[in-house]
Amino acid sequence: MKKIAIDMDGVLVNTPMQALKWIKREFGLDLDLKKAEGSYLFYQLPEELRATAIEFLQHPDYFRDIPVMENGVEVLRELSEEYEVFITTAATQFRHSFAPKFDWLEKHVPFIDWKHIVFCGSKSIINADIMIDDHTFNLDNFDGEGLLFTQYHNVNKTGYKRVNDWLEVRDYLL
Amino acid sequence: MKKIAIDMDGVLVNTPMQALKWIKREFGLDLDLKKAEGSYLFYQLPEELRATAIEFLQHPDYFRDIPVMENGVEVLRELSEEYEVFITTAATQFRHSFAPKFDWLEKHVPFIDWKHIVFCGSKSIINADIMIDDHTFNLDNFDGEGLLFTQYHNVNKTGYKRVNDWLEVRDYLL
Numbered sequence: 001m002k003k004i005a006i007d008m009d010g011v012l013v014n015t016p017m018q019a020l021k022w023i024k025r026e027f028g029l030d031l032d033l034k035k036a037e038g039s040y041l042f043y044q045l046p047e048e049l050r051a052t053a054i055e056f057l058q059h060p061d062y063f064r065d066i067p068v069m070e071n072g073v074e075v076l077r078e079l080s081e082e083y084e085v086f087i088t089t090a091a092t093q094f095r096h097s098f099a100p101k102f103d104w105l106e107k108h109v110p111f112i113d114w115k116h117i118v119f120c121g122s123k124s125i126i127n128a129d130i131m132i133d134d135h136t137f138n139l140d141n142f143d144g145e146g147l148l149f150t151q152y153h154n155v156n157k158t159g160y161k162r163v164n165d166w167l168e169v170r171d172y173l174l
Numbered sequence: 175m176k177k178i179a180i181d182m183d184g185v186l187v188n189t190p191m192q193a194l195k196w197i198k199r200e201f202g203l204d205l206d207l208k209k210a211e212g213s214y215l216f217y218q219l220p221e222e223l224r225a226t227a228i229e230f231l232q233h234p235d236y237f238r239d240i241p242v243m244e245n246g247v248e249v250l251r252e253l254s255e256e257y258e259v260f261i262t263t264a265a266t267q268f269r270h271s272f273a274p275k276f277d278w279l280e281k282h283v284p285f286i287d288w289k290h291i292v293f294c295g296s297k298s299i300i301n302a303d304i305m306i307d308d309h310t311f312n313l314d315n316f317d318g319e320g321l322l323f324t325q326y327h328n329v330n331k332t333g334y335k336r337v338n339d340w341l342e343v344r345d346y347l348l
Contacts, residue, residue: 003298003299005299086296092276092291092293095276098276099269099270102266102269103269113295114266114295115266117295118292118293118299119265120292120294121287121291121292122260122290124177125179125290125302126299126301127300128299143301
């Protein structure tokens, strides 16, 4: 069975939507994802708010109630019948994200057992046939086939087969 | 630079010693590591205590103050100058072990950064040149060179180059 390594933030979960929500709630600001294309939302923030915004990522609730990416759970379930699916997320960057991420997975994708969850940093350590990720720097370090999951920040990146949403993932892999 | 994946429990940290300590403290029992060779300490416990003993592994303090394996930190530091060292530990089996394990690493081996820490389940997902582990079932699923770190439970296992302690790791790899 071929192994697929699937990223969480920006792929299985809608991290940009969570960022917009927290920025709105904490700062009262409506940022524009479209205007952030090819860059990061972060740079639309006034400089004096940026340090606080970075701290959001260290707050346990940030990763706890993060919304699922549209069709993500359904297609993941289908993939898990044809492939050995691993969730590979760069969680070690955020000490307080471990338990919330683990609980999120248990709640939303209970068909992925603990043996198939990987909290890592550098994805150069990942051994799989296919990797789906929204960061080219993760795919660059990966030996298998990299699929670039479209996110606002990567719209100008090239060099990888691009999947624009989970339905395209299904079409390509199933 | 060659990549080495190094296990925590039973390799970098002295998990059997922690088990003996907790069993003594909680049950007042002195178990015998020598008599458990080729098996697990667990089976020396009276049946009625086993469920409680398994719960130790879900207690955050169990992994927090676990003793370092003799010479482990020193040799790991030396290895990290010649190899790209990843700590690869099957932490996803124990939901409450993430933060204690992360904090342990930060305290005892601060020269290993977050990019080189992997909390996983199945080690078949690990891509490295060398893996040091005390479980043959982890080495069996690994594509690179597996080194079996001697522990009481694996003394009868064969099929891998064996390293009996960290000084032998140093001799073999440096």
